[in-house]
Amino acid sequence: MDGSSARVIGIGQPIVGRSVVRYTWRAGLQGPELIWALAFLVPYFATFLLFVVYPIAYGLWMGSNPALYTQLFSDPIYQETVVNTLIFVVIGVNLRMLLALGLSGFFMRREWWIKGLLMVFILPWAVPALPTFLSIHWMLNGDWGLLNNLIWDVFHVNGPSWLDQRWLALWSDVIAYVWKWLPFWTVILLAGRMAIPKDLYEAAEIDGATGLGRFAHITWPLLANLYLVSTLLGLLFTLGDFTTVYFVSGGGPANSTQVLATLGIRDAFVMSQPRLGVAAVMSAIPVLIPLVIWLMRRVRAAGVER
16 A cells, blocks of 8 residues: 555544644634633632642641551540441441432332422431431430430330440431431432333333342342442541531540541540541541542443443
8 A cells, every 4th residue: 555545545534643632722722712711720720729639738747647646546545436437337328328229219109199208308318417416416315305205205214315325326326327318319329210211121020020020130230330339429428427426426425436537526626636636537548548449440330331
């Protein structure tokens, strides 16, 4: 093949050379357009540097002393806090997602009252977190809280001191967290279910598949990626959750229900040891980084499959 024929065959093929991409960028943004582009980009990058890069870099610097972690790991409160964090995150997230998966199937029903019930169900998530968790805190008061008053009125026995015992207080945190965020993730999975073509269910029904069979062979395979990504996101969000434990149990009794987020605030502001507080929060980084990498890979894999 000579040079002329090669040039003819090459006509119409995309050219992806670096110089061409650079030329296209410069040719597309000139004069006023370039000024407007910079006007929009500069505030974004300034905000990103000020509120993302700087706090992370400053936090890494504050928690860079190895002696902080020696002091932290030898603290019995920190050791108990790690156990609390694992229970709060793992059980809270998985319980919430399992309930959300089941409730998303329930809200797929076509009865007329389902939509109204769904609106009521979303209310706990729509209400701000602060009054929600404060209300739960006072409701669980062992002396005159609403829950113990109901127990007395119905069974004529004194209710337990919900927030004065470690495991009762910790489970109160978990249940409050699940109750608050369950509606949001239910709606996410409900949207995923609604995106599944109805033709697949109709064909499975014609073939004699039961409800459990349709879920196992249609719903779950098509919903698995969304469920997994939602679970990973939930793990990331819950690991940094501060409001639930702080406003429901307050980390008590005697710091026995602290999680890493609340322990960091306690060390930094109550104990006046900001570097130790930063170290407590940063000790979760070895768990956060693998979760983020795994989440990015799952999102990319889901995009390729789609």
